[in-house]
Amino acid sequence: MSVPVIDGVELSEAGNGPLLLLGPSLGTSATALWERSAALLAADHHVVGWDLPGHGTSPAPGDGFTMAELAGGVLAFAERLLRERGEASGTFVYAGVSVGGAVGLQLLLDAPERVAAAALICTGAKIGTPDGWHERAAMVRAFGTATMVEGSAKRWFAPGFLEREPEIGRALLASLEETDTAGYAAVCKALAAFDVRDRLGAIRVPVLAVAGAADEPTPPSDLETIAAGVADGRTVVLDGVAHLAPAEAPAEVADLLRAHLKQGAVITESQRTAAGAVVRRQVLGDDHLDGAGAAPTAFTRDFDDLVTQYAWGSIWARPGLDRRSRSLVALSTLVAQRDHDELATHVRAALRNGLTVEELAEVFLQASVHCGTAAAAAAFRVAQETLRADGVEL
Structure with a gap:
């Protein structure tokens, strides 16, 4: 298992308001799914879509990954975009469909400080069954993603959509056929293990849950579960829409996002x-x-x-700063203050943040130059007692 490399596509010019990151559904590209809604949001946001591994612009995965690892790849992509905008310490707003919504939930749990507001669309805190996802992954590995086209056409769109919007439907189904087999199967395996229903109460970021009234894979009840479980959530159900709401109802989705994501302006x-x-x-x-x-x-x-x-x-x-660097700063400051209770706490924290015992000694040696040998001697004593109490060999 490893964090996959995630890439994406600019769906608006940079600099038009806050960064809005858009997530796709399994078997779709961000462009095919989001292009029409993104065009309506471009005046208010810098809109960027990310692609799943082996889909659209993202490379095929070298290994499998969990939903948390997939969200880690998406977060790394978002942080790169923020640095390019000159906002390395900034936040972004997020909207995702199906597995893109599941990634949104994972981001809200793992990196709530980076996501200012989120819209989760046609998704669930648990989607499908493990057996169903494993069977689909095996089918795609054996026969390719083309075997998914007929079933996806039935799941993705409400009755009559393909007749009304044949070009949109063809573009989305073409993106499915072009999807890398390993990438599709890896996402299926991540979905098989995904279930955060018991963690929804930890989410404090404002959440809009958007459901399609005709959506069978993730029915409105799944979105209501999310909205009811988080601290600040509400549900909207779109009539005449199935599983790919941004493609089926681009104007309605854009209007909902524009109103909801304004909450992301203030943390x-x-x-x-x-x-x-x-x-x-x-x-x-x-x-x-x-x-x-x-x-x-x-x-x-x-x-x-x-x-x-x-x-x-x-x-x-x-x-x-990364957490390792913050530990270095914290340790040095606590040595200077001779705050030994907090120092013991942060010795343990420093090891959790990746420092070695040898590097702890270097921190205290460096502190002896600036804080005095008595302060450093006390720090060595506290650290040694703490490490021995935790069973660390010195």
């Missing part, structure tokens, strides 16, 4: 707190946050929220 305190809670747990670990006496009391709760929002949501969640 709320609850979003900062939610992002901080995720980063805090990733850096400090479950043992530290769930241990005896770790849970905030009525007396300390407001202070705990302040620390989570400010220290972890506003500072540690920023993308300007």
